[in-house]
Amino acid sequence: xxxxxxxxxxGNVTPVARRRIGYQNPVWHLLPFILFVIGCxxxxxxxxxxxxxxxxxxGINAILxxxxxxxxxxxxxxxxGHAAFxxxxxxxxxxxxxxxxxxxVIPGFSVGLGVMVGTALLISLGRIAGWKLGAGVVLLIMLSxxxxxxxxxxxxxxGVYAVVMAVYAVLVKASWWKGVVTGxxxxxTGCYCFSxxxxxxxxxxxxxxxxxxxxxxxxxxxxxxxGGQVLRLKGHYLAMxxxxxxxIVEVVFRQWTAVTGGSSDGIVGIxxxxxxxxxxxxxxxxLEFMVGHKLDGPQEYFxxxxxxxxxxLLIAVNIVRSRVGRAMRAVHGSEVAAESLGVDTERYxxxxxxxSAGLASVAGSLYAHNAGIGYINPSEFGLMTSIQMVVMVxxxxxxxxxxxxxxxxxxxxLKTWLITIERTDMRIFGMELKGLDPIVFGAVLIxxxxxxxxxxxxxxxxxxxxxxxxxxxxxxxxxxxxS
Amino acid sequence: MNALIETKSVTRTFGxxxxxxxxxxxxxxxxxxxxxxxNGAGKSTxxxxxxGVLAVSAGEIHVDGVSxxxxxxxxxxxxxxARTFQTVQLFENMTVLENVMxxxxxxxxxxxxxxxxxxxxxxxxxxxxxxxSIVQLERVGLTDEADSPAGSLPFGKQRMLEIARALASKxxxxxxxxxxxxxxxxxxxxxxxxxxxxxxxxxxxxxxxHDMQFVMDISDEVMVMDQGRKIAEGTPDEIQxxxxxxxxxxxxxxx
Numbered sequence: 008x009x010x011x012x013x014x015x016x017x018g019n020v021t022p023v024a025r026r027r028i029g030y031q032n033p034v035w036h037l038l039p040f041i042l043f044v045i046g047c048x049x050x051x052x053x054x055x056x057x058x059x060x061x062x063x064x065x066g067i068n069a070i071l072x073x074x075x076x077x078x079x080x081x082x083x084x085x086x087x088g089h090a091a092f093x094x095x096x097x098x099x100x101x102x103x104x105x106x107x108x109x110x111x112v113i114p115g116f117s118v119g120l121g122v123m124v125g126t127a128l129l130i131s132l133g134r135i136a137g138w139k140l141g142a143g144v145v146l147l148i149m150l151s152x153x154x155x156x157x158x159x160x161x162x163x164x165x166g167v168y169a170v171v172m173a174v175y176a177v178l179v180k181a182s183w184w185k186g187v188v189t190g191x192x193x194x195x196t197g198c199y200c201f202s203x204x205x206x207x208x209x210x211x212x213x214x215x216x217x218x219x220x221x222x223x224x225x226x227x228x229x230x231x232x233x234g235g236q237v238l239r240l241k242g243h244y245l246a247m248x249x250x251x252x253x254x255i256v257e258v259v260f261r262q263w264t265a266v267t268g269g270s271s272d273g274i275v276g277i278x279x280x281x282x283x284x285x286x287x288x289x290x291x292x293x294l295e296f297m298v299g300h301k302l303d304g305p306q307e308y309f310x311x312x313x314x315x316x317x318x319x320l321l322i323a324v325n326i327v328r329s330r331v332g333r334a335m336r337a338v339h340g341s342e343v344a345a346e347s348l349g350v351d352t353e354r355y356x357x358x359x360x361x362x363s364a365g366l367a368s369v370a371g372s373l374y375a376h377n378a379g380i381g382y383i384n385p386s387e388f389g390l391m392t393s394i395q396m397v398v399m400v401x402x403x404x405x406x407x408x409x410x411x412x413x414x415x416x417x418x419x420x421l422k423t424w425l426i427t428i429e430r431t432d433m434r435i436f437g438m439e440l441k442g443l444d445p446i447v448f449g450a451v452l453i454x455x456x457x458x459x460x461x462x463x464x465x466x467x468x469x470x471x472x473x474x475x476x477x478x479x480x481x482x483x484x485x486x487x488x489x490s
Numbered sequence: 491m492n493a494l495i496e497t498k499s500v501t502r503t504f505g506x507x508x509x510x511x512x513x514x515x516x517x518x519x520x521x522x523x524x525x526x527x528x529n530g531a532g533k534s535t536x537x538x539x540x541x542g543v544l545a546v547s548a549g550e551i552h553v554d555g556v557s558x559x560x561x562x563x564x565x566x567x568x569x570x571x572a573r574t575f576q577t578v579q580l581f582e583n584m585t586v587l588e589n590v591m592x593x594x595x596x597x598x599x600x601x602x603x604x605x606x607x608x609x610x611x612x613x614x615x616x617x618x619x620x621x622x623s624i625v626q627l628e629r630v631g632l633t634d635e636a637d638s639p640a641g642s643l644p645f646g647k648q649r650m651l652e653i654a655r656a657l658a659s660k661x662x663x664x665x666x667x668x669x670x671x672x673x674x675x676x677x678x679x680x681x682x683x684x685x686x687x688x689x690x691x692x693x694x695x696x697x698x699x700h701d702m703q704f705v706m707d708i709s710d711e712v713m714v715m716d717q718g719r720k721i722a723e724g725t726p727d728e729i730q731x732x733x734x735x736x737x738x739x740x741x742x743x744x745x
Contacts, residue, residue, distance in 0.1 A: 083583075322606045329605025329612060330598050330619070333584070337592045340581025347541060347575075348659055349567035349596025358602050406583060 036324065039409055043320070047313045051298045051306045059305040061423055063377060066312035067370045068415035072399040073319045073408060074366030079397070080405035081327060082359045083339030084238060085246045087393050088253025092364040094260055094388030095226045096371025098267055100218035101274040101383055104376075107208040108266050113201060116266075118151045120225070121197030125172075127231050128189040133181040146175055147193055161198070168194045215280045219372040223365050230364030231357065238356040253393050260385035273384035279304055280376050282311045308378035315373065316412075319366055323408045326362075335359050336406075391445060395422075398448050401455050404462020413464050421447065493552075494519050494663055494694050495540065500549035502532075502539055509535040511718035512549070517663065522685065522695040524705040526729075527715035528738060533698040534576055536715070537667050540696075541573050542566035554662065568596045570662035574652040574669060582641035586632055586651055589640050590623040593658030626654040630684065646677045650684075657688070664688065666697040670704045682708045706730065714738065 054062055071093060078084050102108060108116060125147045129135045135143060150171055154164055168190035176186025207213045213221075237248040261270045268274050283291055283302060291302075298306055326332040335355045337345040342352050375383050395418060403414025425443050433440050459466030499512040510532040517523050525533045538544040540551060542563040551558045553569045572593070581589050598619060604612045627633050630650040635643060643651060649669060656664055666685075670678045678701065685695055685708055699705050705712065706726040714722040714729060716738040722729060729735055 325608055326602060326606050329602075330595065330600045330615065331602040331605050333588055333592050334595055336584055336588075337581045337595075340583050341579040343543065343563075344575065344579035344581065345592065346563040347543065347567055347573050348593055348655065349564050350592070351562075351564045355602075362602070 036328075040317075040320070043317065047310075047317070048294075048297050050313075051302075051309055056305065059309055061419060063305065063309055063312050065416045065419045066309070066316045067373050067377075068396075068399060068419055069316050069412050070312075070319045070366055070370040070373070071396050072403060072411035072415045073316075073323050074363040074370075075396050076400045076403065076405070076408065076411045077323055077326065077335075077366075078359050078363040079400050080407065081332065081339060082335040082356060084356055084360065085242075085397075086249040086360070086363070087246050087390070087397065088249035088251070088256070089363070089367050089396050090388045090390070090392035091253045091256035092226050092230060092367035093371040093374070093392065093396075094256060094385070095229060096219075096222035096368030097375040097383050097388065098260060098274075098371075099222035099225050099368075100215065100372040100375045101277045102266060103207055103213040103218040103221055104215055104278055105212055105276050106266075106268060106274050107212060108204055110205070110208060112265055113204045113208070117197045117201035117204065118148070120200045120228075121193045121195075122147045122151070123228050123232060124196040125189050125193035127228055128185075128192055130235055131231070132188060133176060133179075133185045135179055135181060139179040143172075143175060143179070143189075146171065147189075150190075151197070164198070165191055165194050212278075215278060215372070215376050218375075219369065222368045222372045226368035226371075227361050227365050230361045234357045234360035234364075235353075238353065238360060250390070250393075253390060257385055257389045260388060267385065270385045273382055274375075275382050277375050277381035277383070279308065279378045279381070280311060281307075283307050304378040308376075312373055315369060319369075320408060320412075322362075323411075327408060331355060331358070339406075391448075394452075395444075395448060398452050398455075401452060402463055404465045407462060407464060410462050410464040414462070417463065418448075421451070492518050494554060495696070496552045497540070498550040500536070500539055500551060501547050502535055502544060503547045508718050510539060513715070513718075513720050515713060515720065515723070517694060517696050518711075519662075519694050520689065520692065521710045522689055522697070522708055523711045523713065524709035525696065525698045525713050525715065526700070526702070526705055527721075530717075531715040532718040533715055534667055537573065537665055537696075537698055540566075541571055541665060564596075567659065570660075571665060572656035572659045572661035572663070573665040574649070574656055574667060576667040576671075578645070578648045578652055580640040580648055580651060580655075582639065584640055585637050586640050586643065587623055587627065587636040589651060590626050590655050590658045591619050593626070593655040594619040594622055596659050622660075623658055626658045629657070629687075630654045646673055649673065649677075649681075653684070657693075661693065663694045663696060666695065666699075668699050669697060670699050670701040678704050 050062060051059065071089070075086065075089055078086055122144065126140070126144050129140055129143045150168055154167055157163070157167075159167065169187045170190075172186035172190030172193075173183040174186070176189070177183050233252055237245060237252070240248055260267050263269075264272075283294075294310060295301055302310075327336070334345065334350045335358075337348070337350055338352045338355060345352055371388075374387075375381075399414040399418045400411065401414070402417050403410030403412065422444070425447060428440050428443070431440075455462070459470075461469065493516040495515075495517040497513060497515050499514055500510060501508065501512055502510040513532075513536060525536065527533050535544065539546050540553075540558075542558055542561055542565070546559055549559075553566065553571060556569060558566045558569065581592060584592070598615050600609075600612050600615050603609075624633065624636075627636055630653060632643075632647060632651055632654065635647065640648070640651060649672075653664075653666070653669070669681060669685075673681060682704060685697075689695055697705070697709070706729075709726060712724065712726050712729040713720060714732070714735045721734050721738055722732045724732070
């Protein structure tokens with residue numbers, strides 16, 4: 008060790024030191040992106056129809072895996088309920104575009120959303136927790152009954168909420184204006200939601216883009232509320248809590264038939280997203296040049312999905328190498344040390360949880376609008392999907408943004424292969440080869456954890472490096488003997 | 491105001507056990523203060539109370555005139571306290587350089603949005619963070635290992651990295667929990683050299699250690715604890731000749 012007296016005491020960095028450190032070398036960060044863009048551009052040219060479908064699914068899975076990898080691989084927080092966020096995105100999109108919420112549900116739903124936003128504000132703005140928070144939420148819900156009973160005009164609405172919440176805020180020792188903001192935002196969200204849902208119902212459906220954005224907003228609010236509570240737990244306890252959340256949401260999808268269509272019907276006829284018409288002419292011509300002819304539905308959708316994968320990758324790569332990214336990786340490394348350096352661990356855990364849920368929601372919307380399919384069903388957003396997402400992250404490698412792509416591709420290939428096997432009516436020892444997913448994914452998880460715990464990409468790279476070194480060593484020994 | 495940290499009868503109990511019992515102390519600016527005592531005397535607990543890792547059961551702690559009672563650990567850190575741990579707590583999933591960069595967290599501001607979208611503020615701040623981190627790495631002589639995983643360093647260097655990480659937060663007070671334990675004589679000497687230089691540059695150091703030679707060598711003031719209580723305080727010379735201290739360490743003669 009060389010803690011030497013000659014080292015500069017402070018202030019100046021010697022050029023030698025700077026050159027030796029490769030942290031900011033841009034080539035290794037740009038190169039994968041360039042390859043990625045080229046790959047995406049030319050892929051449709053070589054893929055047949057089946058291949059296109061698969062590539063679209065891989066893209067959707069990749070967005071999921073990138074989001075979950077930020078949470079699991081980098082921040083070290085497990086979530087076994089991520090399919091819930093995937094489903095929230097998908098259902099919000101589907102409901103808004105084809106199956107608007109029935110009129111009798113709209114008021115209740117609006118109040119619910121308003122209260123959720125209000126609660127999120129109480130937590131984030133007022134830093135209120137425990138029984139005080141509980142009282143606040145009950146108050147917000149009760150206010151909606153009172154306001155309804157009083158038959159107030161809109162102004163009265165806002166006034167009652169603002170005044171009552173201001174009094175509440177003072178009582179729980181927060182600033183009064185935080186109460187006012189909470190009250191006003193609750194009413195604003197509720198009213199906006201109410202009127203826009205009624206418009207959507209009258210018009211018979213909203214545009215897919217509205218669906219995607221609404222899905223992100225709803226999912227992020229839910230994730231914030233859930234994450235703030237469950238992320239205080241660690242390890243197994245966190246896994247159990249998120250698992251429970253996932254199960255609850257799946258049951259809601261199944262049972263709330265008036266809105267979601269339940270498990271027998273699902274939602275059918277979800278429209279495609281038309282992107283090409285809204286793109287500038289030269290982009291369209293460039294894409295058509297790549298494909299070689301006019302784009303068909305799946306090809307158009309492919310570019311949309313992979314464009315969003317690109318955005319997700321960019322966000323993930325950027326965050327990992329930023330102040331907040333380092334803080335959240337520090338949380339993974341040692342929570343107590345991170346706290347001792349001034350990192351508000353809870354805050355960053357919640358932030359990455361919300362981001363990850365938001366990405367899952369985008370993937371869900373894309374899944375719902377998938378070209379030529381347009382059908383969703385609660386069973387696609389259950390525990391098995393959550394586990395598949397975890398397997399994707401594990402296969403691709405924890406804490407590896409680009410690995411998530413590989414993981415997504417591998418799992419999708421495996422799924423497609425399983426479906427083909429199912430169709431062949433093969434039997435082994437009289438056992439039908441149907442519904443094999445849980446068995447195969449479980450086996451993959453076990454094998455990867457034992458053999459390549461760092462994931463396929465880094466694991467194989469390490470293996471290759473190790474065997475290369477062994478070969479060279481052997482060669483040197485042989486050469487030594489020869490001489 | 492000369493006192494950087496002032497505690498008034500700080501007490502911490504774990505169930506029935508009183509780990510720290512009504513300890514009042516001050517740490518003066520620009521000094522090196524050492525905290526010694528036999529095993530289980532409550533030294534590490536006191537350090538944890540000062541940094542907010544544990545909450546006090548009773549008493550008051552003021553850092554730079556600000557009361558820290560009831561504040562979470564990260565807020566106390568933002569007041570200018572940085573620490574190292576008895577068992578080295580590195581972020582083993584990150585490189586050596588990144589470890590130190592995390593140290594810069596509390597004097598930087600960029601949010602997750604600015605990081606994700608790479609706003610100008612991100613780049614400006616990142617440059618300052620990188621510069622400060624490299625300076626700290628050079629100070630402890632770890633520039634050659636900057637890009638290697640933190641977990642791959644030998645133990646002595648891990649200790650140094652932990653100190654560099656703490657220094658990157660530009661602390662007013664550096665708290666070291668047994669920094670010399672497990673180090674070789676040579677490494678301990680280098681550590682003393684480093685600490686002396688830090689103090690000359692204006693930092694204040696509070697350390698807990700068992701290595702008497704190291705402690706007496708570098709500290710201006712020594713405080714002795716035994717069974718949760720403060721039993722003596724003074725210059726190293728005074729402490730070495732204090733009968734209460736000798737009794738605590740060696741036991742009293744049977745009468």
